[in-house]
Amino acid sequence: MRMIYGCAGLGLFATGFVMPLSAMPVSAMTETEFQKAAAEIFAPVIAEYEVPGLAVGLTWQGRDYVYTTGMADRAADKPVTDKTLFELGSISKTFNVALAALAEQQGHLSLSDPASVQLPDLKDSGLGAVTLMDLATHQTGGLPLQVPDEARDDSALMRWLQTWQPVPGAGERSYSNISIGLLGRASAEAFGGDYATVLRDHVLHPMGLENTYVDVPQAQMPQYAFGYSRTDDSPVRVNPGVLDSEAYGLKSDLRDMLRFLQINLGDVKILPELQDAVIKTHAGQTRTRHFDQAMIWERYPWPVQREQLLAGNAPEMVTESQPATRLAEPETSGQGVLFSKTGSTNGFGGYVAFIPDEDLGLVIMSNRNVPLPARVDAGLTLIESVLEMKQ
Structure with missing residues (x-):
């Protein structure tokens, strides 16, 4: 079913390593040909950043293509497969907002409400008037990227937030694990449970994602890759922390992530309420210099200029507050849009994108933070x- 939307030398990677696919008709791309193209394109990345293992998946016009290479666990001599579990980092946030949109669909909360309606500890704080939609779009005016060191548990975080104030002169958009973490906390409380359980029961399992977890079950631990640090190449996995589950805590495999992209494209039928929630996360809410910000998803024009896409994914878009203007009305059309999101932890780096006009979705997962x-x-x-x- 197809959704109807109603509402360094980086140039090295862009040229010179691509097989001449344009000569083949659309129906002719085989798995082998896709794997050859992916291998040639990603070879310079793997070499430059010494990437231990990589999984790349493409869903296009109803067919999936998979390329894997390298090691998921060097010590155990375990290769990457399509069932290897990678840490998603901030790609986890796209599931968080689907839960929030579903909570609104089912009448548990309103995204236009101040955050303090769901999180009373924030009343009279600098975040008290910030709406849940603002949390979903990083529209907080200076909230930092990471939970501060002094906030070692939930109570300490709430005490810190009660004294926090918007930063004078900061841009409206401040990419923050705190803001999206609070949204996940609010949604879980609206459903009456802890975040991991609520997300599993209301989003992951209803989507048919059986190998996507906040906490990897013991039986699946052999599939859980080790990440490898960029600083000393040591094996690492994500450390526990306040709001980690909500902001960057999911682990998933290539097949589940391809299905998730198919759901966003409308190619897989799911429960209507959940499908509507997914569509809501796509609507543009604010405008930055490089893209329109939806609920976590970043909306670029399609076809996109390479320079614009790279500028939108420059480090300062994550680490520094940026100007962002609220749109008069949400931009609900999915036509002419590339939806994009990156995710990282200390040992992992990923990227997902989908283009409704092309019925195409891409997922990249590596156990190096490229x-x-x-x-x-x-x-x-x-x-x-x-x-x-297609040419």
């Missing part, structure tokens, strides 16, 4: 190479 522009650039090169077959 810089954002490098993985986005390689991903766009692969998308463009596949689409050349």
Whole structure:
């Protein structure tokens, strides 16, 4: 079913490593040909950043393509497969907002309400008047990226938030694990449970995602890759922390992530309320210099200029507050849009994108935190190479 939307040398990766796919008709791309193209495009990335293992998946016009290479666990000599579990980092946030939108669909909360309605501890704080939708779009005016060191538990975080005030002169958009973490906390409380359980019962399992977890079950631990630190190449996994589950805590495999993209494209039928919630997360809410901000998803024009996509994924878009203007009305059309989101932990780096006009979705997962522009650039090169077959 297809959804109807109503409402360094990075140039190295972009040219010179792409097989001539344009000569093949659309129906002719085989798995082997896709794997060859992906291998050639990602070879410079793997070499430059010494990536231990990589999984790349493409869903296009109803067919999935998979490329895997390298090691999920060097010590155990375990290769990456399509069932290897990678840490999603901030790609986890796209599931968080689907839960929030579903909570609104079912009448448990309103995204236009101040956050303090669901989180009374925030009343009279600097965040008291910030809406839940503002939390979903990082529209907080200076909230920091990470939970501060002194907030070692939920009570300490709430005490810190009660004294926090918007930063004078900061841009309206401040990419923050705190803001999206609070949204996840509010949604879970609206459903009457803890975040991991509520997300599993209301989003992950109803979507048919059986290998996506906040906490990896013991039986699946052999599939859980080790990440490898960029600083000393040591094996690492995500550390526990306040709001970690809500902001960056999911682990998933390639097949589940391809299904998640198919759901966002409308190619997989799910429960109507959940489908409507997914569509709501796509609507643009604010406008930045490089993209329109939806509920976590970043909306770029399609076709997109490479420079614009890379600028939107530059480090300062994450680490520094940026100007962002609220749109008079949400931008609900999915036509002419590339939806994009990156995610990282200390040992992992990922990227997901989907383009409704092309019925195409891409997922990249690696157990090295490759810089954002490098993985986005390689991903766009692969998308463009596949689409050349239509010419």
